[in-house]
Amino acid sequence: MSFQTFSLHQLGWQAEYARLLTLADFDAGYPARVMAVHRSGLAVLSSRGAMAVALPHALAESGGVAVGDWVLVEHEADRALRVLDRRSLLSRVAAGGDHRRQPIAANLDALFVVSSCNDDFNPSRLERYLALALDAGVLPVVVLTKADLGEDAADYVAAAEQLMPGLSVLAVNALDEASVSQLGPWLTPGKTVAFVGSSGVGKSTLANHLTGAAMQRTAGIREDDARGRHTTTAREMFPTPGGAWVIDTPGMRELRVAVGEAELGAVFDDIDALATQCRFGDCRHEGDAGCAVEAAVADGALDARRLSNYRKLQRESAHAQRSLREQHEHSRQFNAVVTQAMRVKKEKLGR
Structure with missing residues (x-):
């Protein structure tokens, strides 16, 4: 480098x-x-x-x-x-059973969540990334690539905009200068952004374009499943000619989260608003009597997929946070036992 x-x-x-x-x-x-x-x-x-x-x-x-x-x-x-203390930290729950937080990128000003205008577009995955960004204290921006390959890019943009209130969604052609210039407001001098998303959606192509050099390996697409052959294998930070900094990240096969209720509520604000109308304050929205959320699904006012993903992220986050608390408590008890054993040993040696 x-x-x-x-x-x-x-x-x-x-x-x-x-x-x-x-x-x-x-x-x-x-x-x-x-x-x-x-x-x-x-x-x-x-x-x-x-x-x-x-x-x-x-x-x-x-x-x-x-x-x-x-x-x-x-x-x-x-x-x-x-x-040094961080202004923001993007992290995920590491693979395995210990549920450790694995840092991805720090001190970001914005997070570009990249998907594409083809079969890779997955609302549930995007909601997961949005929750991850809010948990990190970073502004999320959805970037939809391959906008030049079809006539329905506007439909993808509209679908993404429904995922979170006030969300910025951009459709770009990663190989076209004028199209990529839409990212300019988030790329002012000294600012740092990161790209996240699945393999093959064009993260590295965008990063290459913005940095003015092919600093990352990129791959073509298998047309049968719209996924990339290979992807970036390491996280690195590069300068842009305009003075901003870009971090490209590997495509993550497994993205487990441990976010708080506030962050989930910000992404799923429509569900939170409906929940205030439930008969019972502790309604779980899973067969409870007088559930306004499930009633909205039955009436077609709320997408069943969205409610299912909300529940999934709630359970996943609660499990990860519970596991971390249990690990901390186990570590605290173990350290207390070791300290007591050392004290007893010193007392015996002092006799």
Whole structure:
């Protein structure tokens, strides 16, 4: 990875970051932004230029480091000391049974949720991404690619706009400059955006177009199922000619979420509004008497698919959050046992 020299302001530095650093911090190191995360360490960019720095095991285990993070790098040692507090963090529940939060990208100003005007368009998947963005504290923007390949792009846009109130939805041809320029309002100097979406929908093609170079591998489409042959395999951050920063992400086969009721309520505001009309305040919308939500489904005023996805995301989030609480409690009890054992051992040695 090769970059010219950038000032901290050009890298997206905010005044609030400086307020989090003490004189002792500046004596120990200097701020740098994470461009890529590798097994061997981090690729960072600072006012000193681009370089590779080591990532201590303890720092990696403390919650991980994400592309877009700001880290404090030790003077002359090329080693990350700590991660600065984030303005936003896009994360998902990691695969497996421990339900850990896996960081995807940090300090974003907007999240481009990419789908396409073909069979890949999946409202339930888009709702999942929207909830993920709101949980991260990031503004979501739906970008529908391949708008040039059919005459029904307007129908896809209309369908996406129904998923969340006030949602910005853009239909673009990723290979056309004028079409891609619609993304301009979110790509002002110093701003950082990330692309998320399924494999083959055109995330990397858009990223390449915006950065002015083919920095990511892209793939064609199998016309029988509208999915890509392969996709980006790593998250990296690149500058655009206009001064913004773009993070492309791999297509995620499994996107598990652990979002709060407030975030789900913001995406599914129509269901939340109907719920206030239910006979009982604790209505679960699953066969309860006087349920206004299920009545709306029966009347055709609410899409049954949307209610089903809402329930699914509720259950998934509740399960993940419960598992995390149980893990924290188990860890707390284990640490208490170890501490007590060490105390007893010291007492015996002191006799």
